[in-house]
Amino acid sequence: MERETKTEGEPGHGPALPYTKALLEHFVNPRNVGELSEEETDGFGLVGDPGCGDQMKLWISVSDERIQKIAFKSFGCPGAIATSSALTTLAEGRTLGEARRITDDDVIQLLGGIPEHKRHCSLLGVRALQAALEDREKRLQQKATRP
Amino acid sequence: MIYLDHNATTPLHPQVLEAMATCLREHWGNPSSPHSLGNQARLVMQRARERIAESLGCGPSEVVFCSSGTEADNLALRGVARALRARGDHIVTTAIEHHAVLHTCDALEEEGFRITRVPVDPQGVVDIEALHRSLTDQTILISVMHANNETGVLQPVEEIAGMAARRGIPFHVDAVQTAGRLPFRLRDLGAGLVSLSGHKLYGPRGAAALIVREGTPLQPILTGGSHERGLRAGTENLAGLVGLAKAVELAVQDAAQESRRLEGLRDHLEERLVSAIPGIRLNGAQARRVPNTSNVTFPGVDGESIILGLDLAGICVSTGSACSTGEPEPSHVLREMGLSRRDAQGSLRLSLGRSTRQEDLDLTVQALADTVARLRRITSV
Numbered sequence: 001m002e003r004e005t006k007t008e009g010e011p012g013h014g015p016a017l018p019y020t021k022a023l024l025e026h027f028v029n030p031r032n033v034g035e036l037s038e039e040e041t042d043g044f045g046l047v048g049d050p051g052c053g054d055q056m057k058l059w060i061s062v063s064d065e066r067i068q069k070i071a072f073k074s075f076g077c078p079g080a081i082a083t084s085s086a087l088t089t090l091a092e093g094r095t096l097g098e099a100r101r102i103t104d105d106d107v108i109q110l111l112g113g114i115p116e117h118k119r120h121c122s123l124l125g126v127r128a129l130q131a132a133l134e135d136r137e138k139r140l141q142q143k144a145t146r147p
Numbered sequence: 148m149i150y151l152d153h154n155a156t157t158p159l160h161p162q163v164l165e166a167m168a169t170c171l172r173e174h175w176g177n178p179s180s181p182h183s184l185g186n187q188a189r190l191v192m193q194r195a196r197e198r199i200a201e202s203l204g205c206g207p208s209e210v211v212f213c214s215s216g217t218e219a220d221n222l223a224l225r226g227v228a229r230a231l232r233a234r235g236d237h238i239v240t241t242a243i244e245h246h247a248v249l250h251t252c253d254a255l256e257e258e259g260f261r262i263t264r265v266p267v268d269p270q271g272v273v274d275i276e277a278l279h280r281s282l283t284d285q286t287i288l289i290s291v292m293h294a295n296n297e298t299g300v301l302q303p304v305e306e307i308a309g310m311a312a313r314r315g316i317p318f319h320v321d322a323v324q325t326a327g328r329l330p331f332r333l334r335d336l337g338a339g340l341v342s343l344s345g346h347k348l349y350g351p352r353g354a355a356a357l358i359v360r361e362g363t364p365l366q367p368i369l370t371g372g373s374h375e376r377g378l379r380a381g382t383e384n385l386a387g388l389v390g391l392a393k394a395v396e397l398a399v400q401d402a403a404q405e406s407r408r409l410e411g412l413r414d415h416l417e418e419r420l421v422s423a424i425p426g427i428r429l430n431g432a433q434a435r436r437v438p439n440t441s442n443v444t445f446p447g448v449d450g451e452s453i454i455l456g457l458d459l460a461g462i463c464v465s466t467g468s469a470c471s472t473g474e475p476e477p478s479h480v481l482r483e484m485g486l487s488r489r490d491a492q493g494s495l496r497l498s499l500g501r502s503t504r505q506e507d508l509d510l511t512v513q514a515l516a517d518t519v520a521r522l523r524r525i526t527s528v
Contacts, residue, residue: 054449
């Protein structure tokens with residue numbers, strides 16, 4: 001077998017960074033970045049993490065009780081960006097019921113783990129999604145009560 | 148790898164490593180021992196002390212060896228506070244000191260001392276008028292850093308030294324970021340106490356010094372043997388001190404030339420950054436600074452994300468203080484300069500050093516431009 005020449009902790013190699021490969025991949029190539037147009041948007045969520053200053057905006061487009069389109073923008077640390085991106089991949093194509101049941105643990109699991117001090121970041125996406133789902137409910141009610 | 152985090156730590160100079168290895172192999176005796184091996188170690192230590200004194204411009208007996216810049220700061224603050232407790236209870240410092248000073252002041256405050264933390268202007272320079280006004284007949288110590296570790300901004304320590312001398316108040320300068328980097332003589336600083344640390348100037352960690360000028364009142368904070376004129380008990384880290392002495396000597400020899408070289412490189416870096424990345428701001432750039440440091444705000448993006456983006460490209464930079472990694476609170480220094488929390492969160496420190504070449508900086512600007520553009524497409528603010 002070829003000898004492993006890279007030592008643990010060497011810069012540029014996995015163990016040197018406190019992040020998993022999956023998390024780094026979502027950080028470098030985040031999915032579903034952007035905004036949905038007014039017409040497409042059925043729900044919008046804006047949440048901030050007062051503890052660390054991170055912020056996330058999330059848009060959903062819903063038809064047949066499913067999230068057909070999802071888009072996000074985030075200001076924050078690598079954990080916030082990667083978990084935002086991972087959350088959108090979990091929610092895309094899901095029924096509204098399934099989307100409501102997504103937890104931060106699901107996000108962390110998809111990323112193969114997250115450093116302990118970054119755990120709170122993973123809540124950002126989940127909270128933004130819940131906010132967008134609530135916003136959709138509100139919009140529907142407003143439509144229904146409109147003459 | 149491109150390393151632009153020299154204000155956090157620096158690699159050992161090969162000659163320092165050599166001097167330390169010789170010491171560890173051959174001069175391993177305890178300088179306090181009464182036999183020939185001990186005597187030899189004592190002579191080696193004395194030579195190290197003389198070299199530092201000569202390089203920096205103070206007396207050999209004024210060099211008090213200790214383990215870190217943090218310990219030197221602690222000894223200065225707690226040591227003077229204890230020595231002058233009967234004379235007064237008021238200590239003056241600035242709001243932008245390193246945590247080694249600020250948190251020590253917090254601890255002294257809990258012990259009953261009154262602390263004034265003087266604010267800085269938007270360029271990060273201490274408000275010298277406010278400092279002057281804060282002095283009372285109860286003031287027993289003034290502590291001001293020579294250059295800030297996050298911005299590189301130099302503080303008017305010579306002026307403050309004059310103020311302190313006129314009133315007979317001991318003055319401590321944390322010179323961890325300037326010793327061996329700027330060509331200055333200690334006596335020109337006019338401070339009674341000066342902290343310096345080995346690993347910021349291509350020396351080892353675990354080796355530092357507090358320069359205590361003749362006549363400065365100071366009590367030890369460690370009790371034990373009578374090492375370091377009774378000011379710092381504990382068997383000396385001789386190899387570390389030999390390394391520190393070598394590092395100080397080499398740094399001071401080069402300081403004038405190297406600081407000019409780094410200033411040219413830093414200015415090149417900042418010019419390139421400003422033209423490559425729209426909307427950025429240079430923090431403290433209107434003030435006098437140490438020549439190796441640049442602090443930059445990239446509005447709308449998070450500093451930690453920029454750091455990771457650069458790290459993946461093989462470039463090591465930092466946000467402000469390495470000590471605060473893992474703490475979500477953004478830099479207290481930038482906040483004191485009036486930056487919003489979010490702008491402070493979107494700021495980076497690039498600190499150049501001996502290994503830095505212009506090509507490295509051009510590559511860094513390119514990588515920064517790419518990373519920031521990518522993060523700006525993602526950002527929600």
